[in-house]
Amino acid sequence: MKNTLGFIGGGNMGKAMIGGILESKIFAPENIMVSDLNTDLLNTIEENYGVKTTKDNNVLIKHSQIIVLAVKPHICDIVIKEIKDKIKEDAIIVSIAAGKSIEQIEENFNKDVKIVRVMPNTPALVGKGMSAISSNNKVSEVELEQIINIFESFGEVELVDEKLMDVVTGTSGSSPAYVYMFIEAIADGAVLEGMPRDKVYKMAAQAVLGAAQMVLTTGKHPGELKDMVCSPGGTTIEAVKTLEDKGFRSAVMEAVRECVKKSRELS
Template sequence: MKKTIGFIGGGNMGRAMMAGLLKSGQYQPTEVYVFDPSVKVRKHLEDTLGVQPTTTVEDLVDNAGIIVLAVKPQVLNQVLAKINGRVNEQQLVISIAAGVTLAQLAAGLTGRLKLIRVMPNTPALVGAGMAAIATNENVDEQEKQLAVTLFSSFGLAKVVPEHLIDAVVGVSGSGPAYVYLFIEALADSAVLEGMPRKDAYEFAAQTVLGSAKMVLETREHPGNLKDMVCSPAGTTITGVRVLETGGFRGLVMDTVHAVAEKNRQMAE
């Protein structure tokens, strides 16, 4: 396999991936190719990241050892039709199109190809993404680890069975939107108590960031960390009671389930 990687699509997620790979040192700019139908986008990526733009999808496929399909689901079939018959069995094809299964990828590409489906999320834009990786039977363990290494360059990555991708979409794929709502609500509450809005957003966002870091770095159960903050008859347990009375946890679980179900429907 060539030590080159090509991105079909130069939008936010594709750009975040390219920047992460270059920053990590895994690839040099001369080893990263990009095709986007917008000449302006291609030029911007060339100027800012130093990557190699191609004027056709076909040229990109011919130059890349790994092909990343960083396009919207609604245009993916058009891309598959263009590269079908051109991709060989030594190349890795990685799709980050939401709701598109490995079987659907295989239906659009002939041959015993190495296909990988990835569900990343938008915090990849700041190097703090979470990506789930599912592969077909043609991808070996070394190639799975290569995919993990690629996506770990801008956050965390984990190989999962494909049937768990729906849960991943509900938790980490769509999860940032729920967290932003929570941060906004925390900040609004602080503003209600008299705090300037700029400070309120900073206090709320840093609190969420620090709490998440505590979970990841201590490996403590979130319930234990919650208990550490809740003193008997104190302020925090009073707040927890209000959240529980409002059905906070049940509402979050219902939300994730609804999103996972929607993703299942999109894949049908």
């Protein structure tokens, strides 16, 4: 039972985590099991990753010491109802559901259960994930370390106060979607100006990747890094002025706020 990891739900986030974990080799495929209602999906997962699969969530909990709830928030309640009586005492429940509080999950189980709440993101698949973690007081330091190690195997981890989890959703959980839209928009602008489409996504994505790396590596304020690109009277400041005129920053801030609001509503 030790060092066995189970995913209830093999959708977008489940698959991203499994891909990242296998790439880092901290779990062998035979020590990972996925349960899902979708047989085609399970077949694809088994084929692509070599992990075990089942349609029965109770088979999964028998096989797994660490159980990741990777289903939609409203499905968590259904799944917990199904597994709660058979859950083992030393099992650790890891919920990645947006907006689902530790307290709600405890109430659903209606008994002492070790619960870790995490907000990861899909770049986990390529080892560049960002995960925020909180846990309840049933989880020991050693167990928490074990969970942190899993999430660190595919990216960065921050321990956060649970009350900030909804804000994390708007900041790193959902933001890859905004960034893909930004990349797509830069690329469309380039196509508008005559660049072949087969070159634009690499150019735009590499610029975003490099800029993000500059923030992380230099530790400089993003505004200072932006100023380093803007030559006086040059090209960039024209683009920056247009973005300001069109409300770019305000639009992004509002988007984050709406995302956080929705996450709060889910709980």
